[in-house]
Amino acid sequence: MMSDNRYQGTFFEYFSDFQDNRQEGKVYHRLTDILFIVVSGVLCGYDEWDDIYTWAKVPATGEWFKKYISLMNGISSLSTIKRGFSLIQPQEFSTRFIDWMGDAQGDWAKLTGVGMVKREVSFIADPTKTTTETAYYIGSVDDVTDFATAARKHWGIESMHWSLDVTFGDDRNQTRETAAAQNLAVVKRMVFNVLKNETKIQPKTSKPNKRIIAAADIDYHDHLINMAFKQM
Structure with missing residues (x-):
């Protein structure tokens, strides 16, 4: 860790020592730097890799x-950002996220797992047409059967998905079922929670509009970053 104000906060403590599987001698950008760039971009309303990189x-x-x-070697390239996220094991990332949130916020202390729901929709008007949708959820259900039951009943699941769709445009998101996509889904849930808990400066502002403000107002962006990386 550096002696100045960089890399400060519980988030960096939990996520700074990921195993880096990139080829030794060819690593110019820290995984923690890549993670910070992506989280910051998502906070500002950028949900796709290309958009995050263009902003960064x-x-x-x-x-x-x-x-x-520190960004000792400047901003990571688009391919480096995507590759860095793809090399993080989703299960490890999810576990650390749950541990971090549980340690940082009592309301999240009962989180026990991450689940994936894959929905296939058929159209009565056109029996040959089907669509597939994949979504990831964090919750306190740690049994596959219980999770499946909750998903079928839309008990606390559909409302979260709808909120994420409104906030992040998840149903339009171009990412696919890869490790990078799963890890980005975890980042979105972290950002969703930050936006939800930000009631000091913009208490009556919607989560999507908070992201717009964060992109335009550096002070507000700093406020959200401090919530995400230091205070939580």
């Missing part, structure tokens, strides 16, 4: 990053 490489954004991370 703007010079003003790069200068802002340096308040929190």
Whole structure:
């Protein structure tokens, strides 16, 4: 860790020592830096890898990053960001996320697992047409059967999915069923929680609009970052 104000907070403590499986001698960007870039981008309303990278490489954004991370070799390339996220084991990432949230917030102390729901929809008007949708959820159900029952009954599941769809456009998201996509889903749930709990500065503002404000207002973005990385 550095001696200045960078890499400070419980988030970095929990996520700074991921095993890096990239080829030794060819690693120029820390995984924690990549993770910070992605979380920050999602907070500002950017949900796709291309959008996150486009936002991150703007010079003003790069200068802002340096308040929190070192970026010794500049901003990661788009391929490096995606590859870094794909090398993190989803189960380990989810477990650490749950441990971190449980330690940071009592309301999340009962989180025990991450589940995936895959829905296939058939259309009566066109029997040949089907669509498939995959969603990831964090909750206190740790049994596969119980989770499946809850999903079928839409008990606490559909409302969360609808909220995430409104906030992040999950049903339009272009990511696929990869480790990177699963890890990005966990990031979105973290950001969703931050936006939900931010009631001090924008108590009556919707979560999607909070993201718009964060993209335009550096002070508000800093406030959300402090919630996500330091206070929680």
